[in-house]
Amino acid sequence: MELVNHGVPESFIKEVLERCSEFFDLTEKEKIEYEPKCLTDKIRWSKGSKPGDQREFLKLISHPEFHRPAKPAAFSIKHSDPTCASINVTNKNNPILPQFTSDILQEYCNRRREVALEILRGISRSLGLEDCYIENAMRLKSGFDAVNSYPPCLLSNNPIGLPSHSDPSLLILLIQSVDGGLQLQRDGKWVSANIAPNSVVAHIGDHLEILTNGKYKSAVHRVIGNNSVRRIGLPIAFGLSLDALASSAPELTYEGTYWEATQCNMTEGRTKLNTGPP
Ligand SMILES: O=C(O)CCC(=O)C(=O)O
Numbered sequence: 001m002e003l004v005n006h007g008v009p010e011s012f013i014k015e016v017l018e019r020c021s022e023f024f025d026l027t028e029k030e031k032i033e034y035e036p037k038c039l040t041d042k043i044r045w046s047k048g049s050k051p052g053d054q055r056e057f058l059k060l061i062s063h064p065e066f067h068r069p070a071k072p073a074a075f076s077i078k079h080s081d082p083t084c085a086s087i088n089v090t091n092k093n094n095p096i097l098p099q100f101t102s103d104i105l106q107e108y109c110n111r112r113r114e115v116a117l118e119i120l121r122g123i124s125r126s127l128g129l130e131d132c133y134i135e136n137a138m139r140l141k142s143g144f145d146a147v148n149s150y151p152p153c154l155l156s157n158n159p160i161g162l163p164s165h166s167d168p169s170l171l172i173l174l175i176q177s178v179d180g181g182l183q184l185q186r187d188g189k190w191v192s193a194n195i196a197p198n199s200v201v202a203h204i205g206d207h208l209e210i211l212t213n214g215k216y217k218s219a220v221h222r223v224i225g226n227n228s229v230r231r232i233g234l235p236i237a238f239g240l241s242l243d244a245l246a247s248s249a250p251e252l253t254y255e256g257t258y259w260e261a262t263q264c265n266m267t268e269g270r271t272k273l274n275t276g277p278p
Pocket residue numbers: 148162167174176181182221222223232233234235
């Protein structure tokens with residue numbers, strides 16, 4: 001789904017993508033400072049570790065608090081926890097950029113959140129459920145947002161920057177710095193997503209497929225790399241509360257659970273949905 005008139009000005013989107021790009025311009029030594037050291041590190045840099053994943057990515061954990069109310073106290077860590085010294089770490093050589101990058105990504109996530117909630121309300125309605133059904137079932141007030149952005153690495157002989165996969169979470173809103181790269185699987189074929197400048201791609205994640213008992217299907221997608229120009233893809237994944245569990249809405253179940261159905265129906269690239277309940 002391509003979204004236009006989404007209410008976030010083009011200049012702000014440009015600024016977000018530029019800040020990400022500046023972050024990737026830091027030296028490897030500087031970026032290593034932002035490798036995750038603590039569970040609650042808000043801004044993290046790392047590289048794809050799975051075969052064929054040529055990404056380098058920056059992640060923002062914009063969850064308000066790493067908080068699991070139903071778990072023992074030891075599982076609840078607030079961002080202000082003094083034992084997590086690496087939170088908000090600033091690099092000596094670049095004292096401004098990463099904090100600034102984190103702030104601007106946070107602001108971008110906040111602005112996107114309302115759009116995501118509005119789409120999820122529309123999806124609830126389309127299923128004959130009350131508007132706030134998904135929000136309430138997934139406890140989105142303390143939901144988890146993550147931003148991945150990455151420049152293409154040198155793509156050697158392999159044009160695939162990120163292999164076929166579907167995303168965890170409920171809904172993903174994506175912008176990109178240059179057109180092209182993202183492909184979606186439709187009827188077994190790869191279709192390029194041509195996204196107009198300043199528009200946003202919205203696609204469904206695995207948890208929404210589970211929740212809706214397969215009525216909304218998680219989008220299988222991949223990214224084709226590009227050696228000539230840096231492309232930043234910036235998906236925000238809107239996820240459920242760390243304390244919630246994705247399971248089929250009882251109002252939508254029929255003949256057993258969706259987990260059972262998906263597990264006897266393996267298809268390429270659907271690893272997340274085929275591994276069974278967590
Ligand atoms: O860069 C993109 O267009 C998409 C990236 C993606 O699919 C992901 O990070 O899961």
